[in-house]
Amino acid sequence: DSGVTQTPKHLITATGQRVTLRCSPRSGDLSVYWYQQSLDQGLQFLIQYYNGEERAKGNILERFSAQQFPDLHSELNLSSLELGDSALYFCASSVATLGRHTNYGYTFGSGTRLTVV
């Protein structure tokens, strides 16, 4: 157990639907990062939050949004889902501020596998 908890582990939904992925960071970590991993695109950075505020944005679609709550857990909302959104979605956390990595790297959750049918 890495200390980063992601739920659900698997999600199957239809095109056009909306889903919410949840992440609880490791205790003490203030930064949460969301990544999308698909076979053809590799691991793509989506967005980072630090202590409730958005800190960095990557290749996140407008149909996707995220937030970090006061208890530091984060949610990634995916709407108007398309077949191409099927992927593994990872959450990672770190103590780092300012979007920089730390000497200890990020701690990754085990991911949510989203299948859009």
Added chain:
Amino acid sequence: SQELEQSPQSLIVQEGKNLTINCTSSKTLYGLYWYKQKYGEGLIFLMMLQKGGEEKSHEKITAKLDEKKQQSSLHITASQPSHAGIYLCGADGAYGQNFVFGPGTRLSVLP
């Protein structure tokens, strides 16, 4: 933006053999990280290199950073089936740039 390339894309070795995976950056490296991912699972942090010439080891895995070449190598000695998985390098960009990952190297170790 910074890009990382890894070679080889995939590797199949016999148990007990040594192997090397390379990671090359398109821009100056401010920190190079190696992760391992078992298929369909989360990434596990292996080690981080920050200074040119730095070398670190974790069990039978050794990584080196050549800052001038903007390159890092990951070497596994006497490979075991437990080493199988996807190895990804990752790097901090310049200040304010997003952290990026390489495409990964898929390693299979045959018993």
